[in-house]
Amino acid sequence: MKELICPKCGSTTHNLYENVCKNCFFKQFKLAELDPVISTQICARCGSKFERGQWTDTKHDTNTVLEKVESELLLHENADIIELGFEPQKLTPYQYIVNVYIQAEIYGMPLEEKLTTEVRVQRSVCDACSRIAAGYYEGIIQLRASNRNPTDDEKKKCDHLVRETLTRMEKKGDRLAFISNMSSSKEGTDYYIGSSGACRQICKIITSKLGGEHQESPSLFSQRDGKELYRVSYAVRLPKYVPGDILYFNNQVLQIKNCDKKAKCIDLQTGKKVIASIEDIEKAEFLGVYNDAKRAVLVAIEDNSIMVLDPTNYQTVTLKKPFFLTASEGEEIPVLKTEYGMIPIPEELKA
Ligand SMILES: [Zn+2]
Ligand SMILES: [Zn+2]
Structure with missing residues (x-):
């Protein structure tokens, strides 16, 4: 193998590393550099960090400290980093000691290094927190x-x-x-x-x-x-009406099922679905809700009609049989007394 002479120390070698022998190369080689003291700024109220003139949300102080150390760490550009480890030690909320362990390779030769830095944490109040406070x-x-x-x-x-x-x-x-x-x-x-x-x-x-x-x-x-x-x-x-509201609208008694972009209702007589614009439905007449209803005894059920006892004067009234009726004769059903007569309403008002 060809013998080479190191231009720095004059010794003979088979390989030159960046133009010098192995010994000279490692004498001047620096795998990593880190300032012994670095400082960072963290909001005392929310944990945000201040960097490059700007506050950024972070919620974990130790992570902020480690990120800061990592961003300050200079590694030799030709080294292949095999492992990089950070070991933080919180002395006080204002002072951390961080050990950095580096395992690397340079020109196929393994290297290890341990560096230590002290991180001084300034606790101030960020822009958002000072605005909240104000x-x-x-x-x-x-x-x-x-x-x-x-x-x-x-x-x-x-x-x-x-x-x-x-x-x-x-x-x-x-x-x-x-x-x-x-x-x-x-x-x-x-x-x-x-x-x-x-x-x-x-x-x-x-x-x-x-x-x-x-x-x-x-x-x-x-x-x-x-x-x-x-x-x-x-x-x-x-919107003016909420699910469960009972309204008189276009000669129909409606119950609101849903009210967002449109009002989706059910006709309490026929069970038909009715969809109306919010603008139109706001013109409807409000009749009541389930809690306004009185209980009336169901006296008789026929094909298309029912007879109930008016709970205020105990007179028998004949009404159209509503689609939702499940009660039997002798049971009580909820009714609303309105200017349009007595209106049976469903038991369950789940929207
Ligand atoms: Zn040399
Ligand atoms: Zn803050």
Whole structure:
């Protein structure tokens, strides 16, 4: 084999590594470099990290510390890294010691190295947390219902949708997707939301799930650096009628089964399905709900009619036999007393 002379030390060798002999190569070779002290900034309230002038969501301090160490670690570009291990040790919330273990190969020769660094953690408050603390909001969602108060069930469903949407948007990177304040009354709930984009998304989701509509009305609240800043009110109006409501509409007695884009109803006389636009159904006359019904004794059942005892004056009344009737003679059935006469209604009002 050809003998070569190392230009650095003059010794003879069979192989040169980056133009010097093996000894000289390893004398100057540095597998990895890491500053003995590095620092990072973490939000004391939410755990977000501050890097390259920007706050980013992370929820786990130790991960943030390790990511920081990894990003600061310089590895020789020609080395093949076989294993890279990090061993964090939390001394205080402000100080970590991290050991880094590296197993590598360079020009087919195995190498091992252990480095240690101290990570100093600065605890400050991120942009989003300081805005939450200051009560910052860009939009108010006003949840209401048309000509009635929203039910507890609707309020609960909406609250769930609001929070679920905010969590999703925060994960997508909208750092202002938070509730900075809320207030609730019989008439509905107001949500003060950090991001107006999140408000719009929430309104879309609520009206697609529960029906109704929403309106935006912006109002200028300040000017900063020549930029006009708006706060937007989002009025969400849930539909006037909810599943189970019994209405008088186009000479029919209807019960609402579902009310979102359209009102889906059932004709309580014939059992026929009726679909009406929200606009039309809002003109219907409200007759009542199951809880408004009285119990009346079913006296007789014929082919097309039934006889019931009016629970207020005990007179016998003959009515058309409703399609849903399952009760037998002598049993009680729920009826609504209305200006259109006595109306038998179904027992189960599950929508
Ligand atoms: Zn040499
Ligand atoms: Zn924060």
